[in-house]
Amino acid sequence: MLEIRNLHVSVGDREILKGLTLTVKDGEVAAIMGPNGTGKSTLSYVIAGREGYEVTQGEVLINGENILDLAPHERAARGLFLAFQYPVEIPGVATMQFLKAMLNAQRRARGEPELQTPDLMKLVREAAAKLGVSQEMLRRPLNSGFSGGEKKRMEILQMALLEPSVGILDETDSGLDIDALRVVSDGVNSLRSPQRSFLVITHYQRLLDYIRPDSVHVMAQGVIQRSGGPELALELEKNGYRDYLAGEAA
Amino acid sequence: MMAARQETVARVEAIDVDAYKYGFTTDIESEKAPKGLGEDIVRFISAKKNEPEWLTQWRLEAYRRWLTMREPDWARVHYPPIDYQDLYYYAAPKSTPGPKTLDDVDPELLRTYEKLGIPLREQEILAGVETRKIAVDAVFDSVSVATTFKEELAKAGVIFCPISEAVQTHPELVRQYLGSVVPVTDNFFATLNSAVYSDGSFVYVPKGVRCPMELSTYFRINEQKTGQFERTLIIADAGSYVSYLEGCTAPKRDENQLHAAVVELVALDDAEIKYSTVQNWYPGDSSGRGGIYNFVTKRGDCRGRNSHISWTQVETGSAITWKYPSCILRGDNSQGEFYSIAVSNGHQQVDSGTKMIHLGRNTKSRIVSKGISAGKSQNTYRGQVSAHRRADNARNYTQCDSLLIGHDCGAHTVPYIESKNTSAQFEHEATTSKISEDQLFYAMQRGLTAEEATALIVNGFVRDVLQQLPMEFAVEAQKLISISLEGSVG
Numbered sequence: 166m167l168e169i170r171n172l173h174v175s176v177g178d179r180e181i182l183k184g185l186t187l188t189v190k191d192g193e194v195a196a197i198m199g200p201n202g203t204g205k206s207t208l209s210y211v212i213a214g215r216e217g218y219e220v221t222q223g224e225v226l227i228n229g230e231n232i233l234d235l236a237p238h239e240r241a242a243r244g245l246f247l248a249f250q251y252p253v254e255i256p257g258v259a260t261m262q263f264l265k266a267m268l269n270a271q272r273r274a275r276g277e278p279e280l281q282t283p284d285l286m287k288l289v290r291e292a293a294a295k296l297g298v299s300q301e302m303l304r305r306p307l308n309s310g311f312s313g314g315e316k317k318r319m320e321i322l323q324m325a326l327l328e329p330s331v332g333i334l335d336e337t338d339s340g341l342d343i344d345a346l347r348v349v350s351d352g353v354n355s356l357r358s359p360q361r362s363f364l365v366i367t368h369y370q371r372l373l374d375y376i377r378p379d380s381v382h383v384m385a386q387g388v389i390q391r392s393g394g395p396e397l398a399l400e401l402e403k404n405g406y407r408d409y410l411a412g413e414a415a
Numbered sequence: 416m417m418a419a420r421q422e423t424v425a426r427v428e429a430i431d432v433d434a435y436k437y438g439f440t441t442d443i444e445s446e447k448a449p450k451g452l453g454e455d456i457v458r459f460i461s462a463k464k465n466e467p468e469w470l471t472q473w474r475l476e477a478y479r480r481w482l483t484m485r486e487p488d489w490a491r492v493h494y495p496p497i498d499y500q501d502l503y504y505y506a507a508p509k510s511t512p513g514p515k516t517l518d519d520v521d522p523e524l525l526r527t528y529e530k531l532g533i534p535l536r537e538q539e540i541l542a543g544v545e546t547r548k549i550a551v552d553a554v555f556d557s558v559s560v561a562t563t564f565k566e567e568l569a570k571a572g573v574i575f576c577p578i579s580e581a582v583q584t585h586p587e588l589v590r591q592y593l594g595s596v597v598p599v600t601d602n603f604f605a606t607l608n609s610a611v612y613s614d615g616s617f618v619y620v621p622k623g624v625r626c627p628m629e630l631s632t633y634f635r636i637n638e639q640k641t642g643q644f645e646r647t648l649i650i651a652d653a654g655s656y657v658s659y660l661e662g663c664t665a666p667k668r669d670e671n672q673l674h675a676a677v678v679e680l681v682a683l684d685d686a687e688i689k690y691s692t693v694q695n696w697y698p699g700d701s702s703g704r705g706g707i708y709n710f711v712t713k714r715g716d717c718r719g720r721n722s723h724i725s726w727t728q729v730e731t732g733s734a735i736t737w738k739y740p741s742c743i744l745r746g747d748n749s750q751g752e753f754y755s756i757a758v759s760n761g762h763q764q765v766d767s768g769t770k771m772i773h774l775g776r777n778t779k780s781r782i783v784s785k786g787i788s789a790g791k792s793q794n795t796y797r798g799q800v801s802a803h804r805r806a807d808n809a810r811n812y813t814q815c816d817s818l819l820i821g822h823d824c825g826a827h828t829v830p831y832i833e834s835k836n837t838s839a840q841f842e843h844e845a846t847t848s849k850i851s852e853d854q855l856f857y858a859m860q861r862g863l864t865a866e867e868a869t870a871l872i873v874n875g876f877v878r879d880v881l882q883q884l885p886m887e888f889a890v891e892a893q894k895l896i897s898i899s900l901e902g903s904v905g
Contacts, residue, residue, distance in 0.1 A: 213860050216852075237859035246860075253857040257875030263858075266871055271862035306875065323861065 166191050167212075167331045167362050172223035174204075174211050181207045183387035184223070189331070189380075192359040196373055197366045198398060199384035200406040205366045206250060208384075209335045213247040214240050227331055242274035244330035248320040248337050254308040260319070263307045264289055268326060292325045296352050314345030321352040332356070333364045338372035350375030370402040385409035447641070448505035454478060457610050460505050464579045464613075467586060477599040477609035484603045490766040491795045491827060492735045494671070494708065502673060503641045504611045550575055552616045552632045564628065571627050573657075574619040578646055581617035588619055592650055596679035596716045596743070604675040604737075605712040608644045612677065615645035620655040620686075629885060631660040642673040649679070651686035653719060658689040658885060671699075671734060675710045684719030684746065689727070691884055692740075693892055696732035703762030703791075706734025713740035717749035717778075725752035726769065727883045729892040734763060739797065741770035744778035744806075751780040754883040758896055759792035759824070768798040768829075773809035773839065782813040785877045787896075788824035795827040802839035809839040817847040818876050820869065870897045 167189040174182035181204040189195040199205050211218050212225055214237035224231050232240045255263065268288075269279040280288070293303060296318050308316050317337055324332055334353065338346055353376050357363070365376055373381070373395065381397040383390045383406075390409045391397070448459050457478045461471040486497075550564035552575065568575050574585060582589050599609040616632040632647065651657055661678075674696065680688050690713075699706025709732075715724035726740040736759075742751025753769035771780035780800065788794040794817065802809040817826035828845050850872050858868035874881075874893060881889045 213856075215856050236865075237856060238862050238864050241860055241862040249857065249860075251853075253851075253853045255854055255858070255872060255875055257878040258871055263861075263871070266863060266867065267858075267861040270864070270867060274862060327861070 166226075166228055167364060168224070168226040168229075169208075169212070170224045170226070172208075172211070172225065173221045174207060175219045175221055176207075176217065180221075181218075181387055182211070185384070185388050187382060187389055189362040189364055191330075191362060192357075193380065194357065194363040194365060194376065194378045195380045195382060196376075196378035196398065197364065197382050197384050197389075198368065198370070198401055200410060201368060203385050204387050205368075205384060206335055209247055209333050209364075209366060212240075212333060213237055213245065238270065238274070241327075242271050246324050246327055246329035246332045248317075248324060248332065248334045250336040250339060252308050252311075252316040252320055254306070254311075256306050256309055258307050259304055260307045261286070261289065261303045264303075264323065264326060267323065271327060289322075289326065292322055295355070296322050296325070297348055298322050313340035314342065314348075317341060317345065317349050318352070321349055321356075325352065325356060328356075330360060331362045331364070333366065334376075335366050336368065337365070338367055338369065346372070346375060370398045373398045383409055446507050447503045450503055451500040452478075452502070452504055452611065456504050460611055460613060463505065463507075464582065466582055469590065470582060473594070473599065474610050477606050478611075480600055481603070481606040481610055484606060486603050490737050490797070491793060491829075492737060492764040492766050494735055494764075497671075497673060497708070499607075504644070505613055506641045507613075550628055550630050552577060552630075568627070572621040572624055573626050574617065575630055576617055578615045578617040578648060579613075581619075581648075585617075585619070588650065589617070589648070592648055592679070592681055593646075594679075596681060596714050597677050597712050602712060604710040605677050608646060608675050608677045608712070611642070612644045612646035615647045615676070616649075617647075618649040618657060618659065620651045620657045622652045623654040624652075625655065626657040629658050629660060631662065633662045642675065644674075645676045647676070647678040648681075649688060649690070650681045651683065651688045651722075653684040653686060655683075656687045658691070660691045660693070660885065662693050662695070671706055671708050672697075673708050673710070674733075676712070678711070678713040678740075680713075680715035680724055682715065682717050682719060682722035682724050682746075682749075685721045686719060687723040687725075688715065689725045690715070690740070692726075692728040692730070693895065694728065694730045694732055694736075695895060697734075698732050698761060698763050699734040701761055703734070706763075707732065708735045709733040709738060710735075711738045713738065714743065715741065715751065716743045717746050717751060717775075719749070720746040720775075721748045722746050723750045723752075725750075725754070725883070727754040727880070728756070728767075729880075729884070729895065730755070730757040730765065730767060731895050733765075736763075736765040736767050738767045739769055741772065742780060743772045743774065744780060744809075745774045746778075747775040748777045749775055750778070752883075753780075753782045753784070754880045755784045756787070756877045756880050756892070756896065757785070757794060757796075758787045758789075759794045760788075760790040761792060762790070763792040765793070766795045766797055768796045770799040771801075771811055773800075773802040773806040773811070776805070776807045777809075778806060779810045780812075782811070782815070783880055784813075784815045785880050786815075786817045786826055787820065787873060787876065788817065788826050789820040791823045793825045793827070795829060797829045797831075799831040799833070800841055800843075801831075801833040802836045802841075804835045806836050807838050809834075809836060809841075811839075811841040813841070813843045815843070815845040816876070817845075818873065819847065819849045820873075873897075 169185055169187045172182050172185045197205060220233055225233055227243050227245055265285050272279055298318055378395055382392045448456055457474050461474055550568060597605050599606055618630060620626050682688050696707035696709055717724050724742050730736055744751050751771050757765045757767050759765045769782055782798060784796050786794040786796055796815050800811045815828050819826055826847055830843055832841050854872055855868050881892060884892055
């Protein structure tokens with residue numbers, strides 16, 4: 166379960182999140198929609214612990230524990246996963262090597278024994294096959310020269326391997342064609358479970374045709390303006406975000 | 416200013432010496448020459464080694480020449496003037512005037528090498544977990560204290576012994592090749608070395624022989640205020656092959672210690688020499704005090720047709736590194752390679768690179784240099800590639816990448832390219848990058864600590880060079896790079 170309570174965040178002198186409150190229950194898929202530049206990515210970075218953002222007020226809890234004082238890797242070990250809008254290239258580090266480092270880092274943090282290479286390879290190969298990630302891709306340096314679709318599939322593969330309790334998808338649909346969107350969405354849907362919460366951040370309704378949310382939240386001007394069911398997404402698709410931007414223009 | 420990077424910088428800055436695990440000293444009595452340098456000292460060293468007259472004269476000529484030379488000042492390194500009269504030029508562990516077998520070696524010395532993880536007892540190696548045999552020549556301050564697997568190597572006709580011993584047993588080979596690659600007049604430090612060199616390794620691989628095991632020399636400076644001047648000479652006769660590894664450590668001392676080595680390689684027709692170095696001399700403490708001054712001349716001569724010399728180096732230690740392992744591509748179709756990882760941290764200063772001198776036809780060279788700078792260090796790649804008029808179809812490929820960690824370090828690239836033959840093709844690529852905030856955050860979001868993430872990214876950066884090292888050493892080198900960048904192991 167993810168709970169965000171009255172979150173205020175500033176970058177320099179500018180307040181970007183202005184008292185945002187949102188709860189995503191176990192088993193729930195919540196979608197946050199909103200216009201560009203409204204702080205959606207800021208929200209995902211702040212939850213994941215990226216430096217450079219000042220939290221002036223509020224709390225973020227994962228399964229009841231406030232995580233705001235934890236380093237990013239400690240939050241990850243608590244079961245938080247962020248699928249990046251722009252996955253990062255790490256030259257010279259084979260994808261398989263990265264996956265091993267990531268899995269074993271989290272296992273160590275939780276006091277579990279590390280996975281040995283043969284077990285790891287088996288685990289990764291099975292998960293990769295489901296997402297259409299080729300063996301050749303696993304040998305290549307992480308995200309180097311991957312297409313947009315390959316990068317997003319790699320994010321979902323990592324999420325499948327880490328089995329987080331809270332998954333945040335930041336604009337996962339950006340840069341995907343319909344076929345890639347379907348593969349990625351199927352991957353996410355197969356990970357839905359009663360113990361897992363998802364926060365899906367998107368600008369367009371399109372993604373929500375594939376990943377059906379339980380709740381939809383409109384974010385603008387640094388707060389949640391309105392919450393509803395899946396039908397809210399359709400309304401936004403029709404009317405746009407105009408109604409929520411009143412007062413911001415001036 | 417982003418705090419994640421700040422934190423990494425802080426961690427990297429904390430790396431220093433406290434993490435240097437080879438900083439212990441060995442309490443052993445040693446015999447030293449009187450402090451200072453003069454003809455009497457040169458004669459003293461030569462007499463200690465019971466050298467023939469021609470070698471004594473060779474040393475004296477070098478010494479007289481050295482008096483007329485000036486210390487080079489073109490490198491991007493800064494240090495207070497060295498008082499050459501305030502150094503000891505010869506120090507030998509007292510108990511080992513000339514050990515015949517390991518049983519004659521002072522147990523304290525054996526323990527030192529044990530601590531360093533260098534196996535000197537052959538049986539232990541054979542019975543142990545290590546699957547590959549490595550012959551080791553251990554040099555402690557000014558003398559070689561033990562050489563392993565000599566007999567087994569002798570069966571293959573390979574000579575592997577201290578150079579002081581080779582002077583006695585194979586004077587004709589030493590006389591023919593010593594100074595034939597790095598002449599006594601070559602440069603200030605090489606000339607000084609020629610005058611006062613104390614010991615080092617000698618290797619001769621006969622015609623057509625593939626050396627049956629890795630050869631390795633392990634250098635250890637122990638004494639205070641002692642210069643270490645070792646001299647290594649490796650000759651690969653026609654059609655032979657040898658792979659050689661050199662490792663170095665020194666205790667933590669407050670004063671700077673001088674190390675001025677000369678390494679000469681000679682590859683005759685169709686011969687191949689692979690020379691790898693893992694240099695981990697004491698780098699000095701966090702305020703920049705102490706550490707080794709490493710002024711080294713290493714040169715390989717591809718004298719024969721189709722000969723091949725390859726230098727691979729992993730440099731993590733020393734306060735100052737001044738080092739340019741080079742290849743003279745004299746034989747037609749000969750090949751030279753230089754693969755380098757130079758890590759600098761704290762107040763370390765590195766000025767290193769290579770020279771590829773194309774003299775023969777169809778000669779090829781390849782340079783891959785990876786510099787990693789952290790802390791307040793300065794890391795310079797300096798390389799020269801030249802083609803002689805006669806060097807038709809000379810080819811060079813140079814790739815020179817620098818990685819910066821933090822804000823107070825510097826990376827510099829100084830390539831010199833000179834071609835007197837229009838058919839020569841030289842390519843040069845250079846990049847400078849920083850470990851990005853994005854990469855660190857991405858890896859940390861997946862559960863890696865800042866140190867683990869940095870080590871992973873750095874290992875990716877140096878991967879193509881690590882692959883050139885013999886496998887056992889590649890693993891060691893990887894660990895060493897992590898240690899010198901993290902300070903997490905002490």
